[in-house]
Amino acid sequence: MMIIILVLLLLVVLILNAFFLYIHQRGSKALGGTAPKVVMDEGLVENTEKFLQKKKIEWRIHSSFNGNQLVGWFTDNQSQTTVILVHGFGVDHTSLNIHAQLFDKLGLNVLQIDNQAAGQSEGKYQSFGVIESSDVVDWVKRLLKAKPDNKIVLFGASMGAATVMLTTKFDLPENVKLVIEDSGYTSASDILSYHCQKRYHIKGRYLIKGISLVSKIRAGFSYQQADCVAALQQNTRPVLFMHGHNDFTVPFFMREKLLTCGKFPRMAYESSGVHIRSYYVDSKKYQETVEKFLKMYL
Template sequence: MNQFILEKLVSGLNKTNLHKDIYQTIGWEQLLNLYKESLTATYLDNNYEFEEFNGWEKVVVDNKLHAIVHLNKKPSRKWIIACHGYTSSKESAALGAWCFNKLGYNILAFDFLNHGESAAGLVTFGINEVQSLEQVISWVNQTYKVNQIGLIGFSMGAHTVNIYALKPGVKHKKNKVKFIVSDSTYYSIKDVLVILGKIKFQLIESMFNSIKQSLIEYYLSEYNIDLLEYDLNTLKNNTKNTVPALFFHTKADNITDYRDSERIFVLRNSLTKQDQIKIFNKGEHLQAQNEYFSEYNKILQEFLSQIK
């Protein structure tokens, strides 16, 4: 495929810092509050509890990953680390993870590279992203007294925590990571490239299924990034250890396919019997928690009750 076209496609896929101007004008605090106000206005009946929502603080991990931290009002050594989706940011992930506050967790949400306020970098849909997640986990363990860390990811962030849970050589026990929550994940990088191609490059939508292999080869030749390195099936076959996972998805998701969550759940079955999955009927991409607020949180609490 034409080199110029591939360069333009990669450039388009990496236009992910959608809030740059907002950070410069109103700052992350106002953006976080705007997300909160929008959420409560849209879902008035869900009884979101934001009494303790003030007190978020900004931190920077390894001089490049910007994060916000909320310490529980009751001193706690339990942490949840939240990973946002493609083109999103730490502020939306913080809202998605807020349900953990009433469960006694401290919360950290961070921006992946080339998102939010973090440093520029290549978006790799899981490869660089899991490295950033590992850096954040290490920082939390070095900075605070920690007994337990949980990970929650949304869409691309969900794929990232799924990789982390299966990645060979990861020392979950040493890192104190006890569980993951995967919300609206995808299974294959090939599938998600086609989805993003249809969304971002509508003029060549019909061609994108054939273009995806050229994009994968371009990432490898130009950036030495193998987008297929963390194929979940391969990871599962090369590891003996994982942590319990809870999967959420909706059948009405118009971005990622709920059957991807089902595939990963089945894939992991030989490693652990503690996984749980809930597929809701309605709700667009990443809306399971909002559409089924009470049930979502009940399932989450029941899942966490088994975590030691």
């Protein structure tokens, strides 16, 4: 009997470990495959190509979380404000090139970063914003070495949106003024539960708790640490929430929960777009909202 129990326990551990690797390893598509194709508003492609031709300074730092080397690209517009762009799950910084050109067009300096386990940065595992938020703090410190008087805006999309929301729980320098989140989820447990039900028609509560335990042992983070609602409850910085009604990767109803928590200044924007594609199809209103937010709170 004891042997049977040990075999079953070993089997459970192996299954949970396999799920952990499937979800968190570099290049994972556990939350979705190829980004949805949409017809972009006129001029976005051309403006992005112009932005990509501008000089970019490569920066490298080491994560204080685990020592991995991280890579970022700085576009210096000699502005007093810099936006740090944080990309989402299973992609790299280039996924936000179109958003980067928006902030460049508005005259801000732009720092695009590769998260851990993405692009040119080191690392094995993505963490739904836990490790990534700690790394954003490191990027803030690096930026202030180069631009000590700069105001800083944190912008994130999808997991990057969760990351910038989670970053607010740290003791950040006063230079960090604003947070803009596009298509962010309420928590790691919530988004995994949503996809378990959507794809496999199971709640998966105990499975998610088991994977969280494995992630804590293997990579140093648990899903409980990736709770954006809890982070925002203590936040004081203004936040702009940007979501699309037809987002089936991070469902729109999560925005309502995010939008109503905490006591900080906030603005809201919504479109008929899909996941992280509001700017692609509603660029005029999206840009106007961002500009209004920056003018109001920066």
